Amino acid sequence: xxxxxxxxxxxxxxxxxxLTGAALALGMAVATAALSVSLDVGDRLAHEFRxxxxxxxxxxxxxxxxxxxxxxxxxxxxxxxxxxxADLPKLKTIFWHNNIIAFAPILEFNTGVMARxxxxxxxxxxxxAKLIGTWASYPVKLSDGTxxxxxxxxxxxxxxxxxxxxxxxxxxxxxxxxxxxxxxPQDQCVLGEKLAAQMGVGTGALIYANISNxxxxxxxxxxxxxxxxxxxxxxxxxxxxxxxxxLPLARVQQFTHQPGVYRKLYVSALTKPEDDFAxxxxxxxxxxxxxRWSCSPYVSSIAYSIKQxxxxxxxxxxxRVAEGEGRILxxxxxxxxxxxxxxxxxxxxxxxxSSAASVIERRTEIGLMKALGAGSGIVGFLLAAEQLLLxxxxxxIGYSIGIILARLVGEKIFGAAPEPSLIVFLVILAxxxxxxxxxxxxxxxxxxxxxxxxxxxxx
Amino acid sequence: MMTAxxxxxxxxxxxxxxxxxxxxxxxxxxILLALGAGAAVTAALLNLQIDAKRRLTNEFRSFGPNVIIxxxxxxxxxxxxxxxxxxxxxxxxxxLQEGNRPVPAAALLYTTANVTAYSDEGIHNTQLGSGLVVxxxxxxxxxxxxxxxxxxxxxxxxxxxxxTCDVGERVASQFRLQFGGVLQWKVAGKEGECxxxxxxxxxxxxxxxxxxxxxxxxxxxxxxxxxSLLQLIVSGTPKQIEKYVASLxxxxxxxxxxxxxxxxxxxxxxxxxxxGLLTATVAIVLLLTGLCVMAAMTNIAIERKxxxxxxxxxxxxxxxxxxxxxxxxxxxxLAGGIVGAAAGxxxxxxxxxxxxxxxxQPRLIVYPVAVALTVVVAILGAYPLRRLANIxxxxxxxxxx
Numbered sequence: 136x137x138x139x140x141x142x143x144x145x146x147x148x149x150x151x152x153x154l155t156g157a158a159l160a161l162g163m164a165v166a167t168a169a170l171s172v173s174l175d176v177g178d179r180l181a182h183e184f185r186x187x188x189x190x191x192x193x194x195x196x197x198x199x200x201x202x203x204x205x206x207x208x209x210x211x212x213x214x215x216x217x218x219x220x221a222d223l224p225k226l227k228t229i230f231w232h233n234n235i236i237a238f239a240p241i242l243e244f245n246t247g248v249m250a251r252x253x254x255x256x257x258x259x260x261x262x263x264a265k266l267i268g269t270w271a272s273y274p275v276k277l278s279d280g281t282x283x284x285x286x287x288x289x290x291x292x293x294x295x296x297x298x299x300x301x302x303x304x305x306x307x308x309x310x311x312x313x314x315x316x317x318x319x320p321q322d323q324c325v326l327g328e329k330l331a332a333q334m335g336v337g338t339g340a341l342i343y344a345n346i347s348n349x350x351x352x353x354x355x356x357x358x359x360x361x362x363x364x365x366x367x368x369x370x371x372x373x374x375x376x377x378x379x380x381x382l383p384l385a386r387v388q389q390f391t392h393q394p395g396v397y398r399k400l401y402v403s404a405l406t407k408p409e410d411d412f413a414x415x416x417x418x419x420x421x422x423x424x425x426x427r428w429s430c431s432p433y434v435s436s437i438a439y440s441i442k443q444x445x446x447x448x449x450x451x452x453x454x455r456v457a458e459g460e461g462r463i464l465x466x467x468x469x470x471x472x473x474x475x476x477x478x479x480x481x482x483x484x485x486x487x488x489s490s491a492a493s494v495i496e497r498r499t500e501i502g503l504m505k506a507l508g509a510g511s512g513i514v515g516f517l518l519a520a521e522q523l524l525l526x527x528x529x530x531x532i533g534y535s536i537g538i539i540l541a542r543l544v545g546e547k548i549f550g551a552a553p554e555p556s557l558i559v560f561l562v563i564l565a566x567x568x569x570x571x572x573x574x575x576x577x578x579x580x581x582x583x584x585x586x587x588x589x590x591x592x593x594x
Numbered sequence: 595m596m597t598a599x600x601x602x603x604x605x606x607x608x609x610x611x612x613x614x615x616x617x618x619x620x621x622x623x624x625i626l627l628a629l630g631a632g633a634a635v636t637a638a639l640l641n642l643q644i645d646a647k648r649r650l651t652n653e654f655r656s657f658g659p660n661v662i663i664x665x666x667x668x669x670x671x672x673x674x675x676x677x678x679x680x681x682x683x684x685x686x687x688x689x690l691q692e693g694n695r696p697v698p699a700a701a702l703l704y705t706t707a708n709v710t711a712y713s714d715e716g717i718h719n720t721q722l723g724s725g726l727v728v729x730x731x732x733x734x735x736x737x738x739x740x741x742x743x744x745x746x747x748x749x750x751x752x753x754x755x756x757x758t759c760d761v762g763e764r765v766a767s768q769f770r771l772q773f774g775g776v777l778q779w780k781v782a783g784k785e786g787e788c789x790x791x792x793x794x795x796x797x798x799x800x801x802x803x804x805x806x807x808x809x810x811x812x813x814x815x816x817x818x819x820x821x822s823l824l825q826l827i828v829s830g831t832p833k834q835i836e837k838y839v840a841s842l843x844x845x846x847x848x849x850x851x852x853x854x855x856x857x858x859x860x861x862x863x864x865x866x867x868x869x870g871l872l873t874a875t876v877a878i879v880l881l882l883t884g885l886c887v888m889a890a891m892t893n894i895a896i897e898r899k900x901x902x903x904x905x906x907x908x909x910x911x912x913x914x915x916x917x918x919x920x921x922x923x924x925x926x927x928l929a930g931g932i933v934g935a936a937a938g939x940x941x942x943x944x945x946x947x948x949x950x951x952x953x954x955q956p957r958l959i960v961y962p963v964a965v966a967l968t969v970v971v972a973i974l975g976a977y978p979l980r981r982l983a984n985i986x987x988x989x990x991x992x993x994x995x
Contacts, residue, residue: 158889165882172875183867187657187860192797200727200768203799204677204704204822293859373855414744451763453797455857458742459657466653467868469949470646471875477635477941478879482886484631489890491624544874548867578620 141521151493152525158489159529159571160536162482163563167537169475170562172544175553176471180464181405183549185236189290189401190456191438193218196449198398217242217396218448220384225444226402227277230429231437234405237289240397242268242387247345248380250334264330265379266344268387268397271300271325287381290401291372298338298368301325303383322386324364329377331369340366344380346390362390400448402441406434408461434461479566486567487574490522494578502590515579522571530567534560607918614901614922622926625891629930629968630937632887637938637964639876642945644957647869649950651830654865658742659700659825660857661839666850679703679820680849682808685735688826689845691838697828698738701821703731703811707779709804711769715756715776715789722769728803729779731811731821740825741800746793747773757810759788762801766793777804781814832862884971891923891975907987919976927972931965938964 145152195216218240226235244266270286277283288300301323326336336342344362364382371377388394407413413433417425429436434457438450497518504514542552615622654660665678685701710724734740746763753774761771769775771790778787788806795801812818828835835858843851898919905915939956946955 154889154892158886161882161886161889165879165886168878168882169875172871176871180864180867183864184860186863188856200725200764200802201799202706202726202728203802204706204728291856293855371855373853373859451795451797451801454742454744454795455658455798457797459654462656463650463653463864463868466650466949467871470642470872473642473945473949474639474872474875474879477638477945478883481631481635481879481883484627486886486890488624488628488631489886491627492621492890540878544871544878548870548874581620 137517137520140517141524144521145524155489155493156525156529156532159486159526159567160533162486162570163530163533163567164536164540165478165482166475166566167534167559167563168540168544169471169478170559171538171541171553171555173468173471173475174556174559175541175545177464177468178405179545179549179551180467181407181460182236184456184460184464185403185405186292187456187460188292189238189403190406190434190453190460191402191404191441191450192453193400193402193441193445193448193450195398196447198449215398216447217393217398218400218445220388220395220397222445223400224275224277224283226441227275227283229437229440229444231404231432231440234432234437236403236405237285238400238402239270239273239285239287239290240384241399241401242384242391242393242397243399244268244387244391246390248330248334249343250336251341251343260334261345262330262333264344266387266390267376267379267381268384269381270303270384271381273303273384287401290403293373294376295371296325296368297370298325298366301364301367301381301383303385322364323367323383324386325368325370325381326366327377327379327381328369328371330379331366333378336366338366338368342366342380344390362386402450404434404437405432406437406457406460407432408464409433409435409457483566483570483573486570490525490571490574491578493522494518494575498590502587506587506591518575518579519572522575523568526567526571527564530564533567534563537563607921610918611922611925614918615925625926626930626933628887628890629927629972630934632883632971633931633934633964633968634938634941635883636880636967637935637960638942638945639879639938640964641939641942641957641960643872643876644960645942645946645955646872646949647831649946650865650868651834653950654861655698655738655827655829656742657857657861659740659827659854660835660861661826661828661842661851661853663824663826663842663846664850664852665823666848677704677822679817679822680824682733682812682819682821684824684846684849685733685821687846688735688824689841691828691830692834695829696736697826697838698734698736698740699824699826700732700734700740701808701824703808703815703817703821704803705729705731705781705811705815707781707814709777709779711771712776712778713772714774719776722771722775725768727765729811729814730800730803730805731808732805733808733821738827740827741796743800744795746795753789753791757786757788757807758791760792760794760805761790762803762805763793763795764801765804766790779814782816784814786810786814832858832865835861884967887968887971888975891972892978903987916980920973923972923976924969927969928965930972931968934968935961935964 195218197216199215220240223238223240226232226238229235246264246266247261248264248266249261271288272284273286275283275285286300288294288296324342326334326342331337334342341363344364346362364380364386370381384397388396412424412428413431413435415424415428417428417436417439420428429439434452438452442448442450501514501518504517505511509517538555545552663680663684665680682701685699688697688699691697705728706726707729708724709727709729711722712719713722746766759777761777765771769777771777771793773790773793775790776787777790779785788804788810794805808821812820828838830838835853839851839853902915902919905918906912910918939961943956
């Protein structure tokens with residue numbers, strides 16, 4: 136009988152139920168969309184912040200002080216310490232290896248470069264420039280056999296390249312002075328925009344770099360004194376690197392006779408915004424706190440675990456990048472949660488109003504039921520059951536609409552849709568049920584006080 | 595006569611509207627609740643959205659400088675032995691940004707010097723080491739912190755009557771310098787010293803520099819009123835920054851004004867994402883809130899069947915009846931909107947405070963927009979009453995349909 140009453144109520148006034156259901160579905164769609172986007176946005180934005188480049192920089196601990204002015208390091212090449220390149224795959228073995236998005240080792244060499252003279256043997260114009268040895272789309276072989284491709288184009292994503300990056304040879308061949316070896320991948324280089332303009336060369340041209348330590352550069356053809364490379368691209372960086380030459384790391388190691396080392400490492404890692412806890416010195420923490428600290432991807436705890444796998448390295452947080460990122464992430468997250476809360480509130484009120492209206496208009500029915508001997512409890516239960524049924528159906532439909540909306544927003548803005556999550560579904564159903572019941576509760580209480588007689592008389 | 599009937603018609607019209615509104619108070623309350631909630635959310639979100647975008651661009655300040663003013667051809671190291679400089683007066687001539695906001699900036703002058711570090715000022719101090727470091731003369735034009743950094747000795751004391759310097763983390767660790775340590779240098783026959791008052795961690799080139807007052811370094815290098823470069827924090831949307839850089843370059847054609855691409859571009863892409871996200875979320879929420887309120891309104895409107903039947907029975911034309919209900923809806927929308935939007939703006943002020951720490955400024959334009967939107971939604975919600983045009987009064991009174 137109970138179910139018949141409920142079913143009858145739906146069958147008798149389908150339009151009315153449809154409208155209440157529609158309000159519910161729309162309200163819950165808003166809630167779902169806002170919730171899904173808010174849940175997802177932290178990760179997406181953290182990725183987005185990587186467009187600011189590396190947030191960690193690794194240097195040798197024993198290194199002498201860099202005398203860096205305007206991006207040029209005035210230390211002599213042989214001063215200071217270096218780090219072994221062979222340790223780098225270990226970066227992807229730390230606890231936070233999935234958070235390490237990219238890294239690129241750097242080895243610099245200040246020297247003179249010149250464009251190929253018109254005539255072999257003729258003097259060329261020598262320009263002081265910095266050679267930057269690094270990786271570009273470099274395949275790193277990890278200990279588990281997989282390949283991780285990384286390089287400067289990922290740690291410094293604001294670089295704009297015309298052409299392509301240099302290649303990497305699997306093994307560095309001994310270099311001859313015949314034309315064939317010039318075409319090998321490790322003989323390629325990328326030129327900074329300003330330097331290219333100064334030298335008057337473009338993609339495809341050959342340039343020469345002085346690699347004989349110390350000697351004044353003379354323009355003559357000598358494979359011992361010159362490193363040759365073919366330009367594969369021109370890069371615009373908006374910084375001091377615009378006057379530099381980018382080469383494969385192995386090549387600069389060859390030039391400086393320092394095989395297998397680098398001097399600086401940029402690491403780009405996904406991090407959690409730092410809070411007061413994260414800023415504490417790990418040395419002052421007790422075991423529990425340390426556990427909690429190292430199990431949160433704070434930039435400082437990632438720096439700490441990198442330090443563990445790179446002996447002799449000093450890992451620093453690039454405060455400019457890390458701090459701004461943390462602040463903005465926190466703000467945006469809070470903002471979206473607020474929008475979500477507002478959406479939930481609006482949805483709840485509108486749905487509540489809708490269900491309240493649907494109870495109010497059923498006074499006659501309630502009066503009749505009471506006249507036939509139904510107690511307030513049964514009447515309330517019946518109406519609540521109807522509303523709940525509506526809530527689950529409406530909530531379910533709303534959830535699907537909301538997921539589609541969240542997907543649209545996610546794809547439009549971040550190029551990736553948020554994953555539908557079960558938690559959101561359950562929260563939405565619970566919310567729908569709660570809101571409809573609350574919305575109906577007030578009118579229901581009044582309904583339970585109705586005297587059947589005046590209602591049936593139509594007063 | 596004509597006017598009299600017109601007037602009485604009109605007064606009757608409003609009387610009916612009044613009655614329609616007050617006949618069922620609990621229903622009135624429900625409608626106002628739905629409309630008010632919609633208006634509140636609309637006003638709050640619109641206000642927050644306008645405010646949040648502006649505030650976000652301000653938050654980008656925490657990334658530090660994003661524009662550099664440097665001498666022309668400063669990269670051409672072959673040009674001269676003496677490093678190129680620009681006039682320090684530029685720092686004080688920087689034009690205001692849109693909205694009369696000052697641009698926080700720092701002037702920097704670099705030089706290298708051989709320094710010797712001592713543990714403290716006392717007679718029995720120990721020499722900690724010596725070596726080449728970069729000395730940076732530093733002057734800012736505002737209270738705003740230009741470079742984001744961490745102070746490594748947060749609870750340091752005060753040094754009086756002596757020249758103090760802030761040292762970068764690497765310098766400190768190289769010389770094992772602590773608060774109160776002393777750095778001495780000799781450059782071209784000139785001597786100087788400073789007492790370390792702060793150890794800072796930047797995570798950049800600044801970590802290996804010693805920061806001194808601008809005048810000391812200018813005296814040391816014999817370059818009065820000259821600086822190596824200026825670093826500026828220009829805030830605003832990507833377009834505003836571009837415009838400011840262009841106008842700056844126009845105003846000072848002798849120097850090179852260039853944005854730091856790492857930050858300007860990163861900020862631009864992040865700003866676009868976040869503002870797109872906000873706009874999209876707010877638009878969806880507003881749209882669905884409107885639909886939601888409309889569905890609730892429609893629900894309520896349809897139950898007016900009896901009223902429509904009665905009005906038609908006593909000779910009301912459908913047009914007049916409909917007008918009656920639409921006016922009722924508009925009045926409701928106006929009331930709900932006026933109260934709801936005001937509440938919404940108050941809410942957004944509090945919300946702005948919660949997110950950005952500063953109360954969101956109420957935008958006056960938001961208020962009429964939110965009220966108008968609510969009225970439109972209310973009228974649209976009442977529109978399904980048109981379907982009642984083909985109601986036969988008789989069947990309504992018989993209790994059918």
